[in-house]
Amino acid sequence: MNVVKAKHLGFCFGVKQAVDTARRTVSKCGAKGIPVYACGSIIHNAHVTRSLEAEGLIVVSDIGQVPDGSVIIGRSHGEPLSFYDRATAKSLVVVDTICPYVQRIHRLVRDVKRAGDIAVIVGDRRHPEVVGIRDRSGASVAIVDSREGALAVANRACEENKSLFVVVQTTFDRGKFRDLEEIFRDLREGRLRRADGDGAAFFRRVDVTIHNTICNATENRQGSARSLAGSVDAMLIVGDRASSNTRKLFEIAESGCARTYFIEDINDLPLKDIQLCNTIGITAGASTPERIIKEVITRMSEFKNENNESNPMHEFMDEIDKALRLPRNGDIVTGEVIQVTDKDVIVNIGCKKDGVIPRNEVVLEAEQRLPDLFKEGDEVQAKVLKNDDGDGNILLSKKRVVISEHWEDINAARDDKGTLEVTVIKEVNGGVIASFKEINGFIPMSQLSDRYVEKADEFIGQTLTVKVMRVEQKRNKVVFSHKAVLNEERQKRMMEIWDTIHVGDVIDGKVMRFTEYGAFVDIGGIDGLLHISEISWGKLRHPSEILSLDQEIKVKVLSMNKEKEKISLGYKQNLPEPWSVIHDKFTVGQIVTGKAVQVKEYGVFVELEPGLDGLVHISEIAFKRVNNISDEIEVGQTITAKILEIDQERKRISLSIKETLDRTSLEGGVLKDATEVPSGKMKDALHEAAEKVGEALENIGDRVGDITESIADKAGEIVESIAEKAEDILDAIHPPKASADEDAAGEATPETVAEAPATETVEAPAADTDAEAPATETVE
Ligand code: F3S
Numbered sequence: 001m002n003v004v005k006a007k008h009l010g011f012c013f014g015v016k017q018a019v020d021t022a023r024r025t026v027s028k029c030g031a032k033g034i035p036v037y038a039c040g041s042i043i044h045n046a047h048v049t050r051s052l053e054a055e056g057l058i059v060v061s062d063i064g065q066v067p068d069g070s071v072i073i074g075r076s077h078g079e080p081l082s083f084y085d086r087a088t089a090k091s092l093v094v095v096d097t098i099c100p101y102v103q104r105i106h107r108l109v110r111d112v113k114r115a116g117d118i119a120v121i122v123g124d125r126r127h128p129e130v131v132g133i134r135d136r137s138g139a140s141v142a143i144v145d146s147r148e149g150a151l152a153v154a155n156r157a158c159e160e161n162k163s164l165f166v167v168v169q170t171t172f173d174r175g176k177f178r179d180l181e182e183i184f185r186d187l188r189e190g191r192l193r194r195a196d197g198d199g200a201a202f203f204r205r206v207d208v209t210i211h212n213t214i215c216n217a218t219e220n221r222q223g224s225a226r227s228l229a230g231s232v233d234a235m236l237i238v239g240d241r242a243s244s245n246t247r248k249l250f251e252i253a254e255s256g257c258a259r260t261y262f263i264e265d266i267n268d269l270p271l272k273d274i275q276l277c278n279t280i281g282i283t284a285g286a287s288t289p290e291r292i293i294k295e296v297i298t299r300m301s302e303f304k305n306e307n308n309e310s311n312p313m314h315e316f317m318d319e320i321d322k323a324l325r326l327p328r329n330g331d332i333v334t335g336e337v338i339q340v341t342d343k344d345v346i347v348n349i350g351c352k353k354d355g356v357i358p359r360n361e362v363v364l365e366a367e368q369r370l371p372d373l374f375k376e377g378d379e380v381q382a383k384v385l386k387n388d389d390g391d392g393n394i395l396l397s398k399k400r401v402v403i404s405e406h407w408e409d410i411n412a413a414r415d416d417k418g419t420l421e422v423t424v425i426k427e428v429n430g431g432v433i434a435s436f437k438e439i440n441g442f443i444p445m446s447q448l449s450d451r452y453v454e455k456a457d458e459f460i461g462q463t464l465t466v467k468v469m470r471v472e473q474k475r476n477k478v479v480f481s482h483k484a485v486l487n488e489e490r491q492k493r494m495m496e497i498w499d500t501i502h503v504g505d506v507i508d509g510k511v512m513r514f515t516e517y518g519a520f521v522d523i524g525g526i527d528g529l530l531h532i533s534e535i536s537w538g539k540l541r542h543p544s545e546i547l548s549l550d551q552e553i554k555v556k557v558l559s560m561n562k563e564k565e566k567i568s569l570g571y572k573q574n575l576p577e578p579w580s581v582i583h584d585k586f587t588v589g590q591i592v593t594g595k596a597v598q599v600k601e602y603g604v605f606v607e608l609e610p611g612l613d614g615l616v617h618i619s620e621i622a623f624k625r626v627n628n629i630s631d632e633i634e635v636g637q638t639i640t641a642k643i644l645e646i647d648q649e650r651k652r653i654s655l656s657i658k659e660t661l662d663r664t665s666l667e668g669g670v671l672k673d674a675t676e677v678p679s680g681k682m683k684d685a686l687h688e689a690a691e692k693v694g695e696a697l698e699n700i701g702d703r704v705g706d707i708t709e710s711i712a713d714k715a716g717e718i719v720e721s722i723a724e725k726a727e728d729i730l731d732a733i734h735p736p737k738a739s740a741d742e743d744a745a746g747e748a749t750p751e752t753v754a755e756a757p758a759t760e761t762v763e764a765p766a767a768d769t770d771a772e773a774p775a776t777e778t779v780e
Pocket of ligand 1: 012013014015077099100101102170171215216217218245287
């Protein structure tokens with residue numbers, strides 16, 4: 001037995017605030033010895049009234065019974081105007097607990113009174129709330145609670161030519177009001193007939209204003225009661241019989257559930273009547289306190305436990321009930337196989353009809369027959385396709401159950417982020433179709449692998465582990481991703497690797513692929529980058545100069561970036577840095593061979609081994625003068641040179657090519673290739689030629705020496721002759737004087753000196769002219 005509580009039940013906010021206000025007033029006044037009165041029950045519930053009386057509230061039936069000057073509580077559903085008049089006359093202090101919803105109706109009908117129209121109050125004319133509303137709306141009032149009453153008001157409005165202004169008691173039945181509302185709408189539209197079945201007579205059109213003033217609390221409670229009553233075997237309505245809203249709940253529930261019981265508390269529980277019911281609904285009026293509801297629910301739970309312990313009758317009734325009930329289409333039923341043929345399987349599903357599973361509603365492997373799968377007495381689950389297949393059987397499908405289970409697996413994999421095994425069937429536009437058992441799904445090309453896939457041929461027929469990306473079961477659609485699995489695995493491996501390797505470790509790797517800037521090396525499931533500069537100590541143009549694909553190598557972990565998931569590796573670190581061991585391999589004076597790797601204006605760099613370049617200075621290239629190195633040496637050429645100096649600290653090696661050549665070489669230049677280095681006879685011939693050249697030069701030197709000597713002698717004679725000639729000329733111009741003149745000349749006056757020119761041109765006398773002498777001579 002299940003006990004189900006209505007969604008909305010018990011105290012509404014209006015009732016709650018009325019009870020709380022009354023309780024506070026009684027408490028405060030009681031403390032000062034002031035009695036508090038109420039004219040009738042504050043709310044319609046005897047339990048609450050009794051409880052308030054116990055606290056000090058005095059309930060009287062007429063205000064006349066209240067002593068002058070006392071305190072009196074005004075009730076939540078409002079009081080008639082006469083109440084306030086009499087209270088004033090008796091000098092009573094009124095503590096009003098009227099609900100705001102009721103107050104709102106008072107305001108609405110007050111306006112009607114001013115307009116002089118007819119106020120129609122839909123409600124119970126005896127209910128204090130309706131009485132209070134009527135009082136406030138003056139003389140033109142009509143109170144209706146039935147179709148007849150509504151038609152009578154319509155007639156009156158036509159006759160008196162008045163408009164109607166409709167309000168509703170807050171706790172009135174919502175469904176009932178809808179019927180009456182329709183009448184008033186029809187009247188407003190001019191389509192209300194005067195009598196049922198009389199097609200000719202219509203009420204004339206009347207101006208009608210309708211205010212649905214049923215409060216939310218009432219509507220909610222009535223709505224929940226209505227829907228609950230339709231789904232249970234019995235309904236319990238908890239509340240006071242004097243409560244209008246509780247009575248409405250009862251009427252509503254009763255119309256949906258034949259076994260509806262009105263109970264005030266646990267004492268009224270019809271336990272015997274409901275003990276065979278499977279589901280029992282409970283609701284309560286707006287004036288029913290929570291305590292009473294709780295008591296009822298608790299008792300029902302106890303009863304349920306007692307009842308469930310062992311009740312053969314209950315079980316028997318259940319069986320009968322089940323046997324009579326037919327499953328609905330779409331239900332999954334369980335039954336026992338009672339007959340198997342090649343055509344179908346007959347199943348007893350415990351109701352008055354047998355179920356039939358035709359062959360095409362079973363998943364069969366090739367060549368498989370129904371008797372291979374089923375035998376009598378087997379328990380089988382199947383889905384109801386039709387509860388009558390035309391032959392009086394229930395048409396069942398085993399395949400749909402299986403497919404449903406597979407969809408469940410797919411949904412579970414999606415929700416739990418699990419994986420499934422699928423088989424790739426065929427390539428389609430943008431991807432492939434892959435089947436998970438009987439369900440076909442789609443794998444987009446981009447989700448087939450964690451690398452770029454151009455054609456899906458290689459995947460056809462393969463079983464792939466996939467994740468479920470999207471499911472639209474209603475449209476039979478599911479999208480898988482193999483890439484997501486690969487990524488997850490990679491991530492997992494990555495995490496393991498991060499935890500196990502450290503910067504500086506030397507680990508095994510396998511060269512997977514090359515790029516222009518290096519090689520990717522698999523280090524146990526993930527790829528690390530081996531940059532081209534970390535492959536060799538020397539310069540590389542491409543990693544393939546040193547490595548090959550699939551080569552297994554040892555690499556050193558240079559750096560790890562966990563955030564970017566990048567690992568940098570080194571390969572050259574497996575060998576010592578060449579400069580650190582240079583003295584182990586090279587010494588000054590050693591003749592070495594290397595390759596010209598760079599030609600500069602000042603020299604050429606020769607690679608002796610990767611990472612170890614030496615410089616041949618331009619002056620060390622050849623004995624002859626070299627102006628342009630490129631004319632002599634080209635990059636890539638093999639060079640033989642002698643080590644002149646090794647500076648380990650500055651990482652410099654000085655080399656000389658010419659030191660490897662013979663000084664006496666006629667060529668004196670650079671040999672184009674090491675293979676051109678002369679040897680044997682050639683060398684001897686060159687030596688001989690060189691000696692001859694030496695002798696020739698010596699002879700030339702001797703001759704030059706003779707000529708130079710002869711020229712020098714001649715020149716000396718000429719100079720001497722000129723000097724003698726010049727002396728003669730001077731003597732002719734200035735004959736030699738006595739020694740006194742010589743002294744006088746030594747004391748010459750300044751004037752004399754001034755007159756003497758610095759140079760003078762002397763014309764030789766014609767008589768004395770020597771034929772060989774020059775015509776003029778300049779003498780300083
Ligand atoms: Fe007020 Fe509605 Fe309750 S009118 S008293 S809230 S039932």
